[in-house]
Amino acid sequence: MSRYELRFSGAGGQGLITAGIIMAKAASIYEGKQAVQSQSYGPEARGGASKSEVIISDGPIDYPKITQCDALLAMTQEAANKYSHDLKEGGVLLIDSDLVKNIPVGNFKTVAFPIINTAKNDVGREIVANIVALGAMVALTGQVTRANAEKAVLSSVPEAFIELNRKAFSLGYERAEAAAKG
Amino acid sequence: MSRYELRFSGAGGQGLITAGIIMAKAASIYEGKQAVQSQSYGPEARGGASKSEVIISDGPIDYPKITQCDALLAMTQEAANKYSHDLKEGGVLLIDSDLVKNIPVGNFKTVAFPIINTAKNDVGREIVANIVALGAMVALTGQVTRANAEKAVLSSVPEAFIELNRKAFSLGYERAEAAAKG
Numbered sequence: 135m136s137r138y139e140l141r142f143s144g145a146g147g148q149g150l151i152t153a154g155i156i157m158a159k160a161a162s163i164y165e166g167k168q169a170v171q172s173q174s175y176g177p178e179a180r181g182g183a184s185k186s187e188v189i190i191s192d193g194p195i196d197y198p199k200i201t202q203c204d205a206l207l208a209m210t211q212e213a214a215n216k217y218s219h220d221l222k223e224g225g226v227l228l229i230d231s232d233l234v235k236n237i238p239v240g241n242f243k244t245v246a247f248p249i250i251n252t253a254k255n256d257v258g259r260e261i262v263a264n265i266v267a268l269g270a271m272v273a274l275t276g277q278v279t280r281a282n283a284e285k286a287v288l289s290s291v292p293e294a295f296i297e298l299n300r301k302a303f304s305l306g307y308e309r310a311e312a313a314a315k316g
Numbered sequence: 317m318s319r320y321e322l323r324f325s326g327a328g329g330q331g332l333i334t335a336g337i338i339m340a341k342a343a344s345i346y347e348g349k350q351a352v353q354s355q356s357y358g359p360e361a362r363g364g365a366s367k368s369e370v371i372i373s374d375g376p377i378d379y380p381k382i383t384q385c386d387a388l389l390a391m392t393q394e395a396a397n398k399y400s401h402d403l404k405e406g407g408v409l410l411i412d413s414d415l416v417k418n419i420p421v422g423n424f425k426t427v428a429f430p431i432i433n434t435a436k437n438d439v440g441r442e443i444v445a446n447i448v449a450l451g452a453m454v455a456l457t458g459q460v461t462r463a464n465a466e467k468a469v470l471s472s473v474p475e476a477f478i479e480l481n482r483k484a485f486s487l488g489y490e491r492a493e494a495a496a497k498g
Contacts, residue, residue, distance in 0.1 A: 151337065155355075162357030172354030172380055173337075175344030198354055199380055 135193050138277050139200045142267070143185040143217050144209025149264030152290070153207075154186030156268060160278040160286035161190040167277075170198040183212065190277050205275045207267055209249065214238050226274050228267070228310065245274060247313045252305055262302035269306025274314060280307060317375045320459050321382045324449070325367040325399050326391025331446030334472070335389075336368030338450060342460040342468035343372040349459075352380040365394065372459050387457045389449055391431065396420050408456045410449070410492065427456060429495045434487055444484035451488025456496060462489060 140157060142150040151173055158171035170189045187200050202222045208214035208229050218227055218238035227238065231246035238244070249270065253263035265287060272283040284303055291299045322339060324332040333355055340353035352371045369382050384404045390396035390411050400409055400420035409420065413428035420426070431452065435445035447469060454465040466485055473481045 155333065158355070158357050159361075162361050168359075169357045170354060171357070172352060173340070174377070174380070175340050175351045175353070176376070177350075179341075179344050180348075194358070195356070198356070 135191060137195070138190045138205075138275070139203050140188045140190070140205045140207075140271065140275060140277075141185055141200055141203050141217055141220075142187075142207045142209075142271070143183075143213035144207070145213075146179070146182050146184040148184065148209050149261070150184050150186045150207075150209070153264040153268045153271075154188050156265075156286050156290050157188045157271065157278070157283075158190075159290065160272070160283040161188070164282035164285050165278045167192055168195055170195045172198055183210075185213070185217070205271060207271055208234055209263075209267065210234070211236060218242075228270055228274060230267075243314070245270070245310055245313045247309045249306070252309060253302060256305055257298060257302045259298060259302075262298055265299050265302035266306035266309075269303040269308075270310030272303075273307045273310040317373060319377070320372045320386050320457070321384065322370045322372070322387045322389075322453065322457060322459075323367055323382055323385050323399055323402075324369075324389045324391075324453070325365075325395035326389070327395075328361070328364050328366040330366065330391050331443070332366050332368045332389075332391070335446040335450045335453075336370050338447075338468050338472050339370045339453065339460070339465075340372075341472065342454070342465040343370070346464035346467050347460045349374055350377055352377045354380055365392075367395070367399070387453060389453055390416055391445075391449065392416070393418060400424075410452055410456060412449075425496070427452070427492055427495045429491045431488070434491060435484060438487055439480060439484045441480060441484075444480055447481050447484035448488035448491075451485040451490075452492030454485075455489045455492040 154171045158169035161167045161169040173186045203220045214234045221242045223241040225242040227244045230249040232248045250263045254260040336353045340351035343349045343351040355368045385402045387408045396416045403424045405423040407424040409426045412431040414430045432445045436442040
C-alpha cells in the first residue's frame with residue numbers, strides 16, 4: 135500500500151493548518167484517495183511554532199502520524215532545523231529562501247524560492263502565502279493532480295477571493311517547478 | 317495521565333473542523349494542556365459526512381486518534397447513529413434536537429437543544445452554528461474554562477465577526493448548561 139507523508143511547518147498565523155486541510159481534501163474528495171490531516175498543540179505552540187501533517191494513501195490509514203516524512207515545507211529557520219532530520223532519503227524539502235538562510239543538508243532534494251515575497255509582491259496579498267506554498271508542494275510531491283488541487287483550493291475559499299487564490303496557487307506551482315529544475 | 321477524547325460529527329460545511337481546531341487551541345494555548353486535532357477523509361467524506369477529533373491531555377499524546385470517546389457532538393441523525401456506539405460509559409452526547417429525532421440510547425448522558433436554530437434565529441446567522449455547538453461542548457466537557465475557550469474563539473475569527481461569535485459561544489454555553497440540568 136502506498137503511503138505518503140507531508141509536513142507543513144513554520145510559525146502560527148502562516149496558514150499551515152489550512153494548507154494541510156486543503157491538501158487532504160484534494161487527495162480524498164477530488165483524487166479519490168484516503169487522507170488524514172492533523173496538528174499537535176504542545177508547549178511549542180505557545181512559542182508560536184506551528185505544524186500540520188497530512189498522510190495520503192490508496193487505502194485505510196492505520197497510523198495517522200508522520201513516521202518517515204516524504205515532503206517537508208519549512209517556512210521558518212527553526213522549522214527547517216527541527217524537522218529536516220525526519221526527511222526520508224530521496225524526500226523533498228521546500229523552503230522560503232528569504233526566511234531559511236542556513237539550508238539543511240541531507241539525502242533529500244531541496245527546493246527554494248521566496249514564498250512569502252511571491253504572495254506579497256506578485257499576487258499582491260501576503261495572506262495567500264500558504265496557498266503559494268501549497269501550489270509548490272503539489273508540484274513537488276505529485277500526489278494529486280494540479281487540476282484536482284486547484285479545485286480543492288477554490289472550493290475552500292470565499293467567492294470574493296477565488297481569483298486571488300487561483301493566482302497564488304498557480305504561481306506557487308510554477309515557481310516550484312522552475313526552481314526544482316534548477 | 318488524564319486523557320479526554322472529543323468527536324465533532326455531522327455533515328461537511330457545518331464547520332466541525334474549525335470547532336475542533338478552536339477546542340484544541342483553547343486547551344493548549346490558553347489552558348496550558350496538550351492537544352491533538354485531526355480529521356480523516358475517506359470514502360465517507362465524498363458522501364458529505366464530516367468529523368473532527370480532539371484529544372486533550374496533561375502530558376504528551378502518544379496515540380492521536382479516538383480510542384474511547386468521552387464526548388460526542390452529533391449534528392446529523394447519521395452521525396448520531398454511527399458514533400454513539402463509541403461513547404464511553406458516563407460520557408456525554410450532544411445532539412441538535414431538530415436534526416436528531418431518533419435519540420440513541422446507552423450508558424451516557426444525552427443533552428439536546430436546537431443548535432442550528434439557535435444560531436439562525438437567536439444569533440442571526442446560521443454560519444455560527446459551529447460556535448454555538450462549541451460553546452455547548454465547552455460547558456458539557458469542562459476540559460477548558462469558559463474564559464479560555466472564549467479567548468480561543470475570538471482569536472480565531474476576523475475582527476468584524478467578533479461580536480457575532482461571542483454571542484454564539486455564550487448562547488451555546490448557556491443553553492447546554494440549562495439543557496443538562498433538564
